[in-house]
Amino acid sequence: MRIPLTIEALAPGGEGVGRHGELTAFVPWTAPGDRVLADVPPPRPGAATAHGALVELTAPGEARVAAPCRHFGPGPSPDAACGGCEWLHVAYPAQLAAKERSLHEALRRIGKLEPGSYPARPIVPSPSPLRYRARAKFHHDRAAGRLVFFRRRSHEPVRLRECHLLSPGLDALREAVGPALAAARLSPREVALEWSDAAGRGAAWLLLPEVTAPVRARAEALLRDVPSLQGLVLQAEGGQPVTAGDPVLRHARAPGRPEAGTQRSRPDVFQQANRGANARLVETALELLAPAGEDVLELHCGAGNFTGPLSEQARSVSAVEVQGPALDLARADLGGRNVRFFAGDALALARAFGREAGPGARRFGAALLDPPREGARGIGPALRDLGVPRAVYVSCDPATFARDLRACVEAGYRVAAVVPVDMFPQTHHVEGVALLER
Numbered sequence: 001m002r003i004p005l006t007i008e009a010l011a012p013g014g015e016g017v018g019r020h021g022e023l024t025a026f027v028p029w030t031a032p033g034d035r036v037l038a039d040v041p042p043p044r045p046g047a048a049t050a051h052g053a054l055v056e057l058t059a060p061g062e063a064r065v066a067a068p069c070r071h072f073g074p075g076p077s078p079d080a081a082c083g084g085c086e087w088l089h090v091a092y093p094a095q096l097a098a099k100e101r102s103l104h105e106a107l108r109r110i111g112k113l114e115p116g117s118y119p120a121r122p123i124v125p126s127p128s129p130l131r132y133r134a135r136a137k138f139h140h141d142r143a144a145g146r147l148v149f150f151r152r153r154s155h156e157p158v159r160l161r162e163c164h165l166l167s168p169g170l171d172a173l174r175e176a177v178g179p180a181l182a183a184a185r186l187s188p189r190e191v192a193l194e195w196s197d198a199a200g201r202g203a204a205w206l207l208l209p210e211v212t213a214p215v216r217a218r219a220e221a222l223l224r225d226v227p228s229l230q231g232l233v234l235q236a237e238g239g240q241p242v243t244a245g246d247p248v249l250r251h252a253r254a255p256g257r258p259e260a261g262t263q264r265s266r267p268d269v270f271q272q273a274n275r276g277a278n279a280r281l282v283e284t285a286l287e288l289l290a291p292a293g294e295d296v297l298e299l300h301c302g303a304g305n306f307t308g309p310l311s312e313q314a315r316s317v318s319a320v321e322v323q324g325p326a327l328d329l330a331r332a333d334l335g336g337r338n339v340r341f342f343a344g345d346a347l348a349l350a351r352a353f354g355r356e357a358g359p360g361a362r363r364f365g366a367a368l369l370d371p372p373r374e375g376a377r378g379i380g381p382a383l384r385d386l387g388v389p390r391a392v393y394v395s396c397d398p399a400t401f402a403r404d405l406r407a408c409v410e411a412g413y414r415v416a417a418v419v420p421v422d423m424f425p426q427t428h429h430v431e432g433v434a435l436l437e438r
């Protein structure tokens, strides 16, 4: 059925939300204040919500801006409906306000942490709302010989000719690698590209049906064909990564601040995609943690994004990570410093440290954890049993963040600060940082 709506807000999943009688409708490509006509499926009996499609923008709202990309917005054309951005039509301050709201709402709803019951700091914006990505995952449109994103909620490729999220270097690499993959007769199922402004070169990870000797020879040809590509990681589903050339890039830890040093990365190893916002994230986490002179436990250290700056302030860092190649990069950057690396599961190792220290002992003066989307179930009691007096939790998923903060509160911690950070402008994603104290 076709209904008129006034869009009241941006929902945590990214769609605009409006009400029609008893029905709450979620409509993509809409902005707060928009008046629209939307098609929604007839609501099932008793259902109070529906997901609709935008039919017409009857009057633009106060938060709406002109989207600068030809691929953004609804439409049947293979040039349109790119799934890469959600909010290119929403002014950046309105995006930030929506992200702040959605993080605190998750803490209230899932974490049972009422607003006002913990100190909330303003959201930290990304230094650039556009062209901020130094790495991204693509699909290879074999027919067109291009690296592309899919259309929103589909597996159809967009005929991607520009992207306003990619840094200029990464976008140029994307343009070069797509046709070169086709020329090298490589058909990856997925491609991750990474660009280093510091190196002026990039690297790629290719997920392939198989990695055989002829495939490796064709990968070498790809490297010859794209001089700005420094190296490749080739991987078959479930197989071990194999390298060609040198896929290890070096980045400035904080863009524009050479004194912060450099960090190694590889396209198959987790790294924050937005390097400018990452520098702010690291700064925020360390300011909250105040690790000076402490023995610090760092869980989920990855390639050492927080470990390097932590080691400069802390007395010692014990850094835990489960992924071998990430630890190799961290060790290459930080070996010889006051850091001990531990390979293994964060929770299991935190519990083992607690058993080693014995009841009542205090082995660490502070902890920092930065788990993947699934969060760190069980971490509250583990930190308490370790006697950790304060911890900073960095999260990319508000739901698991809220769940784990609740468990930390039940284990005796108090939430002493929450700071949202915007690592992904033009999308609904929001990072949360919390300080826990006991």
Ligand SMILES: C[S@@+](CC[C@H](N)C(=O)[O-])C[C@H]1O[C@@H](n2cnc3c(N)ncnc32)[C@H](O)[C@@H]1O
Residues within 6 Å of the ligand: 270, 271, 272, 299, 300, 301, 302, 303, 304, 305, 306, 320, 321, 322, 323, 326, 344, 345, 346, 347, 370, 371, 372, 373, 396
């Ligand atoms: C969000 S990333 C953060 C990495 C790093 N702190 C950074 O800022 O780049 C999460 C990291 O946790 C690691 N990880 C995932 N599950 C883990 C586990 N059970 N134990 C330890 N590390 C884990 C991943 O390999 C990944 O490096």
